[in-house]
Amino acid sequence: MKLDELSVRQIKGVSAQKEQELHAFGVHTVADLLDYFPFRYEDYRIRGLGEAKDGEKVTIQGKIMSDALLSRFGKGKSRLNCRVAVDGVLVNAIWFNRHFLKDSLTAGREIVMTGKWEQRRLQITVAESEFPDRGASRSGSVQPVYSVGGSLTQSWIRKTIHQALTQYGSLIEEVLPFALIEKHGLMARKEAVAIVHQPENAERGQAARRRLVYEELFLFQLKLQAYRALTRQKVQGLSHVVGAEAIRQFAATLPFELTDSQKKVVNEILIDMRSSGCMNRLLQGDVGAGKTVVAAVALFATVTAGYQGALMVPTEILAEQHYRSLQKLFAPAGVEVGLLTGSMTERRKRDVLAGLQMGLIQIIVGTHALIQDTVHFQSLGLVVTDEQHRFGVNQRSVLRRKGLNPDVLTMTATPIPRTLAITAFGDMDVSTLNERPKGRKPIKTYWVKHSMLDRVLGFIRQETDLGRQAYFICPLIEESEKLDVQNAIDLHIQLQQAFPDLKIGLLHGRMTPAEKDASMDAFGRNEAQVLVATTVVEVGVDVPNATLMIIMDAERFGLSQLHxxxxxxxxxxxxxxxxxxxxxxxxxxxxxMKVMTETDDGFEVARRDLDLRGPGDFFGTKQSGVPEFKLANLDTDLAVLEQARDDAAELTRREDFWTDPALARLQGILRQDQLFEGDLLD
Structure with a gap:
């Protein structure tokens, strides 16, 4: 029998009730229980007073020198106090609300105490205590601590896992190939599982954890890398034939020179596009790093090679802005750019759809409207999605399927820390723009209290007198009784009163598309000097004359949104x-607020955001694909993650990967996984 086929009920001491409670923690089989790892350890090893550090939790042993004194205070509260000789020093020991221990704390008796040590007062506030004359004890050991609840206690789960190891430990199978175990000096799986639950000492416990963390990260990376290898073998992509001279001539028509970072990323993309494989590349860069220009070069390459390109963005405002930008960039080359959004008239939609199907429109910019059944391309060669985390996996894959395995370029202005790039996007190649366009100055950021609003209004006046413009962002559209935050409509009225000589624009999500367009156009042409808005301006809106961004109730926004x-x-x-x-x-x-005023580097903001929120919530969506590992910690185990990725990639590139008998266990794990069923993933 295999461990994953044995019910936990088979373990001695597991009743029907306990079995049901274990199910609530995702533990159904013996394998599940043995892989139910502790999240931390309690160190009960006895220390001498010389090793005890002030303010830390310690375990010490000594002889009680006086019977305990009991005193009561407050409502039902009590305090026990006695003197204990430890290493020839009299220590004051205190127990709170443990009055039932009074008769056990008698002079002359040996005691082991665990609690907070106060060096100056030679005092220990005891959390746990036991008496060696009672036999079995925790003292001298390192005890695992598990997630428990209901009637499942720490002592019960420890005892049950010990019983499972006794009954079935010999059935634990090795997962990793021997070559990798030898390469990294890892202990065997059977040994590691036993030790991680019952560590003999800290060193052995650390070695066991290292082995199991590597295994967890390696198996995860193996799925990503195997999928990647299989995709490239099975899928014949489009080979874009485009000369370097044509790209150079197009780049020369751009209104600004590409940065070194942009040139590097363009080369990476063009190498992918010229190959016969399917490009699946993530382009990440800080706000304003010039991702749109890089996408424009890639779109030009697909048109030059005889194909059509599509750019899908999350909002109509952004779609129209990209449409206008690309029209200007492609005008010298004579490339026809189209726009498709949900709010367009049926007649305009019909014209655009016909142009796409006949190949008259070479590049289409649009929202979710691009993935409607009525949209047909003559020959789709490149799909670009902007702010990819705002689209579901299915939405992205529908657009891709409108061509015959077109290349895919995914863009995000949410800089991704290396750990997330390796995990969430491990099946994609990642290109990074890390250089500001020439001439851009760092943005100065200030944090002020609401009481300083008058000074902020003075700052608006100062900038508008210089001919500049300002955004004023609010978290809500209308007044709410539940949240005491400024709202856009009230603020719009307030600013109209404060600046009667200025035109104050308003932009929020409940306006019609036509109203939004009119508001943005007025601001873009400097007909409105201040724009009061909700977060609809968060992504992509580009008004070079706007120099002041004011964010009301800024603590209600996430770090990445603020950035x-x-x-x-x-x-x-x-x-x-x-x-x-x-x-x-x-x-x-x-x-x-502190992070925002300390740095304007998007990658540093992203790293600090990850620290504050954790990987699961980093994108504000569960589509990010970041797994919750049992043991691995993406902050502290980055080096192991990178090693596991490299090992998995090297292994899956081997021609004999699917036939080598030494890799049979890994082949079985991959074949069982639904990763390889149905359509290709994005």
Whole structure:
């Protein structure tokens, strides 16, 4: 029998009730229980007073020198106090609310105490205590601590796992190939599982954890890398035949010179596009790093090679902005650019759809409207999705299937820490833009309290007098009784009263597409000097003359959202500013303000955001694909993750990977996984 075929009920001492409670923790089989690893350890090893550090938890042993004194205070509260000789020193020992121990704490008796040590007072506040004359004890050991609940206690789960190891430990099978175990000096799986549950000492426990963390990360990476290898073998992509001279001539028509970072990324993309394999590349870059220009070069390459290109974006405002930008960039080359959004008239939609199907439109920019059944391409060669985490996997794959395995370029302005790039996007090649376009100045960021609003209004006046423009962002559209936050409609009225000589625009999600367009157009042409808006301006809106971004109730926004909003300014030649108006009551809110004023580097903001929120919530969506590991910690185990990725990639590239008998266990794991069923993943 295999461990994953044995019910936990087979373990001695597991009743029907306990079995049901284990099910609630995802434990159904003996294999599940043995892989139910502790999340930390309690160190009960006895220390001498010389090793005890002030303020830390310690375990010490000594002889009780006086009977305990009991005193009561408050409502039902009590305190026990006695003197204990430890290493020839009299220590004051205190127990709170343990009055039932009084008769056990008698002079002359040996005792082991675990608790907080106070060096100056030679005092221990005891959390746990036991008496050696009672036999079995925890003292001298390192004890695992598990997630438990209901009637499942720490002692019961420890005892049950010990019983499972006794009954079935010999059935634990090796998963990793011997070559990898030898390469990294790892202990055998059977030994590692036993030790991680019952560590003899810290060193052996660490070695066991290292082995199991590597295995967990390796198996995860193996699925990604095997999928990647299989995709490239099975799928014949489009080979874009495009000369370097044509690309150079197009780049020369651009209104600005490409940065070194942009040139490097363009080369990576063109190498992929010229190959016969399917490009699946993620382009990440900080706000304003010039991703759109890189995408334009890739779209030009697909058109030059005789194909059509599609750019899908999350909002109509962004679609129209990209449409106008690409029209200007492609005008010298005579490339026909089209626009498709949900709010267009039926007649305009019909014209665009016909142009696409006949190949008259070479590049199409659009929203979700691009994935409708009525959209047909003559020959789709490249799919670009912007702000990819705002689209579901299915939405992205529908667009891709409108061509015959077109190349895919995915863009994000949410810089991704290396750990997430390796895990969430491990099946994609990643290109990074890490250089500001020439002439761009860093944005100066300030955090002020609501009481300083008058000074902020003075700052708006200062900038508008210089001919510049300002954004004023609010978290809500209308007044809410539940949240005491400024709302866009009230603020719009307030600013109209404060600046009667200025035109104050308004932009929010409940406006019609035509109203949004009119508001953005007016701001873009400087007919409105201040734009009061919700976060609809978060992504992509580009007004180079806007130099001031003011964010009301800034503590209510996430770090990545604040950074995106800040990126709407600083796009022209003038010095730009971001003012965060906030009175945060939480530590997290204060930390967000601190991070924003300390750095304008998107990758550093992303790293700090990951620290504050954790990988599962990093994108604000569960589509990110970041797994929750049992033992691995992406912050501390990055080096192991990178090694596991490299090992998995090297293994899956081997021609004999699927036939080598030494890899049979890994082949079985992959074949069982639904990763290889149905359509290709994005």
């Amino acid at each position: 995106q909003l800040r990126g709407r300014v600083g796009r022209g030649e003038h010095q730009s500013y971001c003012v965060l108006i906030a009175d945060p009551k939480s530590e997290v809110g204060r930390e967000r």
